[in-house]
Each structure stands twice: as C-alpha cells, then as structure tokens.
Amino acid sequence: MARATIDDVAALAGVSMKTVSRVVNKEPNVRATTREKVESAIAELDYRPSQSARSLAANRSYVLGLLYDNPSASYVIDVQSGALASCRRLGYDLLIHPCSHESASIIEEVLSLVRQNRVDGLILTPPLSDMVELVHQLVEAKVPVVRLSPTEDKKICPYVQTNDQQAAYEMTCRLLDLGHTRIGFIAGHPDHKAVVQRFLGYKQALDDRAIALDPALVEQGYNSFDSGSECAERLLALADAPTAIFAGNDDMAAGAIIAAHHRGISMPAELSIAGFDDTPVAHQIYPSLTTVRQPISDMSERAVELLLRSIDGKPKGAEASMDCCILERESTGKAPSV
Amino acid sequence: MARATIDDVAALAGVSMKTVSRVVNKEPNVRATTREKVESAIAELDYRPSQSARSLAANRSYVLGLLYDNPSASYVIDVQSGALASCRRLGYDLLIHPCSHESASIIEEVLSLVRQNRVDGLILTPPLSDMVELVHQLVEAKVPVVRLSPTEDKKICPYVQTNDQQAAYEMTCRLLDLGHTRIGFIAGHPDHKAVVQRFLGYKQALDDRAIALDPALVEQGYNSFDSGSECAERLLALADAPTAIFAGNDDMAAGAIIAAHHRGISMPAELSIAGFDDTPVAHQIYPSLTTVRQPISDMSERAVELLLRSIDGKPKGAEASMDCCILERESTGKAPSV
DNA sequence: AAACAAACTGACAGCGCTGTCATCTCAATT
DNA sequence: AATTGAGATGACAGCGCTGTCAGTTTGTTT
Numbered sequence: 149m150a151r152a153t154i155d156d157v158a159a160l161a162g163v164s165m166k167t168v169s170r171v172v173n174k175e176p177n178v179r180a181t182t183r184e185k186v187e188s189a190i191a192e193l194d195y196r197p198s199q200s201a202r203s204l205a206a207n208r209s210y211v212l213g214l215l216y217d218n219p220s221a222s223y224v225i226d227v228q229s230g231a232l233a234s235c236r237r238l239g240y241d242l243l244i245h246p247c248s249h250e251s252a253s254i255i256e257e258v259l260s261l262v263r264q265n266r267v268d269g270l271i272l273t274p275p276l277s278d279m280v281e282l283v284h285q286l287v288e289a290k291v292p293v294v295r296l297s298p299t300e301d302k303k304i305c306p307y308v309q310t311n312d313q314q315a316a317y318e319m320t321c322r323l324l325d326l327g328h329t330r331i332g333f334i335a336g337h338p339d340h341k342a343v344v345q346r347f348l349g350y351k352q353a354l355d356d357r358a359i360a361l362d363p364a365l366v367e368q369g370y371n372s373f374d375s376g377s378e379c380a381e382r383l384l385a386l387a388d389a390p391t392a393i394f395a396g397n398d399d400m401a402a403g404a405i406i407a408a409h410h411r412g413i414s415m416p417a418e419l420s421i422a423g424f425d426d427t428p429v430a431h432q433i434y435p436s437l438t439t440v441r442q443p444i445s446d447m448s449e450r451a452v453e454l455l456l457r458s459i460d461g462k463p464k465g466a467e468a469s470m471d472c473c474i475l476e477r478e479s480t481g482k483a484p485s486v
Numbered sequence: 487m488a489r490a491t492i493d494d495v496a497a498l499a500g501v502s503m504k505t506v507s508r509v510v511n512k513e514p515n516v517r518a519t520t521r522e523k524v525e526s527a528i529a530e531l532d533y534r535p536s537q538s539a540r541s542l543a544a545n546r547s548y549v550l551g552l553l554y555d556n557p558s559a560s561y562v563i564d565v566q567s568g569a570l571a572s573c574r575r576l577g578y579d580l581l582i583h584p585c586s587h588e589s590a591s592i593i594e595e596v597l598s599l600v601r602q603n604r605v606d607g608l609i610l611t612p613p614l615s616d617m618v619e620l621v622h623q624l625v626e627a628k629v630p631v632v633r634l635s636p637t638e639d640k641k642i643c644p645y646v647q648t649n650d651q652q653a654a655y656e657m658t659c660r661l662l663d664l665g666h667t668r669i670g671f672i673a674g675h676p677d678h679k680a681v682v683q684r685f686l687g688y689k690q691a692l693d694d695r696a697i698a699l700d701p702a703l704v705e706q707g708y709n710s711f712d713s714g715s716e717c718a719e720r721l722l723a724l725a726d727a728p729t730a731i732f733a734g735n736d737d738m739a740a741g742a743i744i745a746a747h748h749r750g751i752s753m754p755a756e757l758s759i760a761g762f763d764d765t766p767v768a769h770q771i772y773p774s775l776t777t778v779r780q781p782i783s784d785m786s787e788r789a790v791e792l793l794l795r796s797i798d799g800k801p802k803g804a805e806a807s808m809d810c811c812i813l814e815r816e817s818t819g820k821a822p823s824v
Numbered sequence: 825a826a827a828c829a830a831a832c833t834g835a836c837a838g839c840g841c842t843g844t845c846a847t848c849t850c851a852a853t854t
Numbered sequence: 855a856a857t858t859g860a861g862a863t864g865a866c867a868g869c870g871c872t873g874t875c876a877g878t879t880t881g882t883t884t
Contacts, residue, residue: 164865165864165865166864167862167863167864170862170863177861178862178863179861179862179863182863203869204869204870204871205868207869
C-alpha cells in the first residue's frame with residue numbers, strides 16, 4: 149500500500165487538495181468544521197506531506213545550513229543543539245556544513261549550497277562569521293544569513309553576540325582582586341573576533357587599575373591545547389613569572405595547567421589559571437578550571453529565529469546580545485605573596 | 487536574471503532535457519562530443535540542478551539521517567565528520583538527528599523522518615543501534631539502515647563494528663604485564679553493547695592469566711565523568727585498593743584521575759589508570775591518559791558507503807570490522823610493589 | 825550491401841505539492 | 855428583500871526534474 153498523498157486526503161475529507169494544504173500549513177481562513185474533517189482524514193490515512201514536493205512547489209527547501217570551522221567539538225555540538233531546537237520547533241531541518249575558512253573556494257562552495265536550493269538560509273559561526281568578504285558576497289547574493297559574532301557593520305545582516313570583552317574584563321578584575329598583579333594572557337587566534345575581544349577586556353581591566361601592560365606577559369596562542377601549553381611554558385620560564393594566567397579559551401587554559409603540572413607548580417597555591425568557554429574539559433581537569441560560560445546553544449537557537457524571520461521577509465537588522473557568566477572553580481586563588 | 491534550469495541548458499547545448507539529465511547524473515551512453523557540448527553549456531550558464539526537483543522526480547531525497555543519543559561531543563563530532571566525508575564524495579547530504587533513546591515515541595519519530603521523504607536511509611549509532619525493537623521496525627518498514635554496533639543478528643542489516651573486546655583484552659594484559667594483579671574495572675552503561683564488550687575483554691584477560699575476578703573491584707558506571715569519579719572513589723577507599731583502574735571509557739577514566747588527585751595519589755607511581763576511546767580529554771589531563779583509539783570517523787565513513795549500497799539495492803548483509811589501537815601515555819606504569 | 829544489434833537521443837507524462845485567481849457562501853447591512 | 859463584502863473553498867497550472875519507452879543513429883556481421 150503506497151503512501152497517502154494530498155489527493156487521497158482531499159478525497160476522503162470531501163474537500164479540495166488546496167484546503168488540505170491550508171490545514172497542513174496552518175493557514176488561516178479555514179472553517180473549524182472543515183479543519184476537523186481534514187485533520188481526521190489525515191490521521192486516518194497517516195498522511196505526511198512529501199518534503200520534496202512542497203520544496204519544489206513552494207520554492208524553499210525548509211532546510212537551514214549551519215556553517216562552521218571550529219576545532220572545538222563541544223562548541224560545535226552546543227551550536228548544533230541550539231540550532232536544532234529552534235529548527236524542530238519551526239518545522240525546519242538543519243544541514244551541517246563544516247568547512248575550512250582558509251580554503252580558497254569557500255565562497256563558491258557556500259554559494260553552491262544555496263544555488264542548488266539545498267538551504268534557505270545560513271548561520272555563520274566564528275571564524276567564518278568574521279570573514280568580511282564571505283558575508284558581503286552572501287548578502288549581495290540575497291542569501292539570508294545570520295552571524296554568530298560581534299560586529300561593527302550592524303546593518304549588514306542580523307547577528308547574535310555575547311559581551312566577551314565585558315566578561316574578560318570582569319575575570320581580569322577578579323584576578324586583580326585576588327592580589328595578582330602580574331597576570332599573563334594567552335591570546336587566541338587573531339582571525340577570531342570574539343576571542344580578540346577577550347584580550348581587549350583584559351587590557352582594559354589592567355588599564356582601569358592603573359597597571360601597566362607588560363608585553364612579556366602576553367603570548368600569542370592559536371586556540372589549541374598545544375599552543376596554550378607552549379605559551380604557558382614560555383610565561384612560566386620568565387625570570388619574573390606571572391602568578392596568574394588568563395587564557396583566551398579553555399583549551400589553551402588546559403594546556404597551561406598541564407605545563408604547570410610538568411613544572412611541578414601547584415595550583416592555585418602558586419599559580420592561578422583562568423579560561424573562557426566552559427568546555428567539558430574545564431571540569432574534567434585538575435584543578436578544575438575557573439572560566440566563563442557562554443550561552444552558546446541559546447545563541448544559536450536565537451540565531452535560527454532571526455534567520456527565519458529574515459527568510460520570511462521580516463525587518464532586517466535584527467540582533468541579539470546575550471550575557472556570559474563567570475564560574476569560579478579550583479584553579480584560581482589568592483596571589484602567593486599576599 | 488533567474489537561475490538557469492535544465493531546459494535552458496538543453497536549449498543552449500542543442501540537445502534534449504533528458505540528455506542534460508544524463509550528463510548531470512553521469513549516466514552511461516552519452517557520446518563524448520555530446521557530453522562536452524552539454525558540459526560547456528552548463529558551465530556557461532552556471533547551472534546547478536535543483537535538489538528539490540530531482541528529489542520529487544526521482545523519489546529520493548539524496549539525504550541520509552544520522553541518529554545518535556550520545557553525550558560525548560567528541561564521539562558525535564567524529565561520527566559526523568566521517569559520515570560527511572562519504573556523503574560529500576557521493577553527492578548526499580547529511581541530516582543530524584540527536585534523540586533520546588529513552589523516549590517512548592522514538593520509533594514513531596524516526597519513522598516519520600522517512601515517511602516524509604526527508605531521508606533515504608539511516609545510520610544508527612550506539613546506544614540507538616543496540617535497540618532491537620527500533621532496528622526491527624525500521625527493517626520491517628524497508629528503511630535502509632546501517633548500524634554502528636557489534637551485533638549477533640548479522641543478517642538483519644549492514645553494520646560496522648570494532649573489536650572492543652579484543653582491545654580491552656590487550657589493554658588488561660598490558661596492565662598485568664606491568665605487574666598489576668589487583669586491577670579495578672569501571673564498567674560502562676549496560677545499554678551500550680560495545681562498552682559491555684570491553685568488560686568481557688577484561689574478564690577474559692584475567693581468566694587467561696588465572697587471576698580470579700574480585701567482584702569488589704568491579705564498579706558499575708554510566709559512561710559519564712561523574713560516575714567514573716564516584717566509582718573510583720569507592721575503589722580507592724577499599725582496604726585492599728587496586729593498583730590500577732581500567733575504565734570503560736575516557737570520561738570515566740578522567741573522573742578516576744580526578745578522584746585520585748583529590749586523594750593525593752600520584753599517578754602512575756601509585757596508581758595506573760587506563761581508558762578507552764581517546765577523546766580529546768585523554769591528552770588534556772594530567773597525567774595524560776593511556777587509552778584505546780577507535781577509528782570512529784573511518785567507521786562512519788564506511789557506514790555511509792554500506793548504506794548507499796543498500797539504498798541502491800546492492801547485496802544486503804554487508805559488514806565491516808575495524809581495528810582499535812592502544813595508546814600508551816603517562817597514566818600507566820609499573821605496579822608499586824614491583 | 826543488407827540486416828541486425830548496440831549505442832545514443834528525445835518526447836512526454838508525471839512526481840506531490842503550492843500560488844494565483846476565480847468562485848461561492850452567508851451573515852451583516854441598507 | 856436586495857446588496858455587499860469578507861471569509862471560505864476550489865480549479866488549475868506549474869515548480870524542475872527523472873523514468874519510460876519509442877525512435878534514430880552508428881557500428882558490426884554475413
């Protein structure tokens with residue numbers, strides 16, 4: 149027995165195909181009694197609309213694309229789960245599309261997704277969302293896009309951001325309050341705008357407390373565990389080593405903790421370490437990591453809502469800001485000499 | 487300027503629509519010169535076939551579904567990346583579908599995906615792949631399925647597995663070779679068949695070396711970091727505590743390491759710990775974790791190939807087995823008294 | 825050179841929906 | 855009772871492809 153089509157339902161309910169379509173799509177202007185007839189016919193035949201047929205007829209795929217190029221599994225999973233939550237609620241599917249932001253053909257690759265009618269819109273996550281050229285080309289091609297990034301060009305497309313700079317500022321202040329004056333910073337990947345903002349927060353806090361930024365205390369990392377470990381190595385080898393290290397993300401902070409372990413430094417007694425992101429590793433290491441939690445899945449959930457609004461032609465320029473919160477764990481404590 | 491359709495290409499190339507379709511789908515029986523004409527017309531018009539139109543006409547979505555219910559981000563990401571690699575190569579898209587294996591309506595939910603023509607086939611990962619009822623219903627509904635699980639019913643549908651039992655056996659032997667005789671085991675979630683097999687490997691190794699299995703040394707965990715930490719707590723509180731702990735997965739092993747840290751036990755000098763999976767945390771903790779690496783993304787890559795073969799009506803009952811390898815890191819060493 | 829098979833190509837009818845627009849219904853108004 | 859118009863419904867033409875099958879060309883055989 150073949151699957152029921154919209155015609156079967158229409159015949160059984162004694163209405164036209166179009167009315168069934170109205171009911172299925174929750175369109176207005178259907179009499180309540182008619183709606184019920186149709187609904188019971190749908191139930192009786194166990195009818196499910198064919199996704200491909202509606203896509204073709206309506207000229208939209210009911211699929212959103214999630215683009216990312218991020219080595220952190222937990223970040224990606226969080227983004228996915230938020231986006232999926234919205235998608236399910238709103239009747240959309242989600243196509244995940246990891247890709248390399250360094251690939252020369254990335255713009256072509258992404259446009260191709262849209263040109264084939266595979267997706268109705270795109271969510272860009274860092275660092276892709278920070279690629280000006282990519283965003284511009286997509287906007288120009290009239291592809292609905294939402295960015296998960298802080299932004300200056302507020303008008304160009306909807307976006308969702310967190311106040312990374314503010315959170316990093318607060319974290320730095322906490323370390324200062326604990327008596328640390330020499331606080332090392334392991335900076336994240338320069339292409340990743342949100343991570344760069346964390347450095348600005350650190351700088352600003354030092355500035356506000358009238359502590360000169362010692363360039364020797366700032367190391368350039370690349371978001372990875374290994375880079376964090378190498379940077380910490382250098383910081384700890386300094387004659388006048390820092391008593392606290394603030395890393396631009398948790399992976400690098402975890403690397404710093406390992407480097408300290410290997411030097412036999414006890415934490416937090418001799419050294420405090422703070423991270424950013426609250427990835428799972430943050431509470432799986434010893435000592436557990438003081439860090440900043442971002443509402444990643446809330447952000448992507450919101451991003452999908454903005455994206456659908458944009459697809460449905462609602463006002464552009466929508467935006468959303470969300471707050472981070474600091475999680476104090478075992479890895480931070482009073483400065484040694486205090 | 488609207489997007490080019492297959493008719494535009496046909497007109498420009500001076501052939502019929504159908505011939506363009508043949509070229510696009512790489513069907514045989516097209517003369518080389520014709521193919522070239524068509525290809526250059528495609529290039530000139532920058533033509534991309536509409537996914538929805540081909541889905542409707544061909545009655546397949548060119549999308550596969552990946553079902554999972556696994557709290558480990560790194561596992562999920564690995565599975566995704568392998569599956570995506572195959573999908574891209576073979577012209578398919580991948581729909582990710584996290585779901586709860588404890589949900590009462592899961593079968594309904596999954597069947598609905600297929601009934602709507604959203605996916606042409608499904609990849610089931612543990613623990614969903616171990617749900618006999620679910621698998622049976624899908625097979626009965628003639629849904630192409632591949633399981634990422636060890637299996638007894640070899641005939642029922644294609645599957646890809648690893649030799650978890652063998653790897654756990656070997657790991658246990660290594661610990662025995664290091665002089666450990668009291669080896670604790672933290673068992674994984676009983677619903678997760680592959681993890682259960684690891685326990686069998688442990689038992690078998692003890693058996694082969696004529697060491698009686700002490701039930702006090704076996705704790706029941708649930709795959710999570712916290713459960714591992716609690717189990718280790720109990721093992722280490724034993725009057726006659728083990729000198730080594732083998733956990734059914736890395737998260738639990740990481741929990742065990744933290745528990746040991748909190749007791750001030752030094753590893754590996756006083757206690758060896760081994761895990762299974764080689765998740766990122768394995769080399770981000772201190773001491774870094776001796777574990778077993780599974781070719782997860784290779785497995786899911788292979789699974790997609792088997793699935794497409796099954797969709798295309800090729801011989802059923804296909805299977806694939808892949809090997810694990812042991813990674814010796816800092817967390818294991820000689821037994822203390824040796 | 826005729827006969828035949830194999831390779832190649834095209835005409836056409838849908839696939840199962842949605843958008844458009846015309847039509848119909850019926851309560852509210854005059 | 856006639857008029858009106860918003861609300862409710864339906865007829866119909868595609869959306870852009872693929873499958874089927876018939877027709878045409880080419881190469882091979884005797």
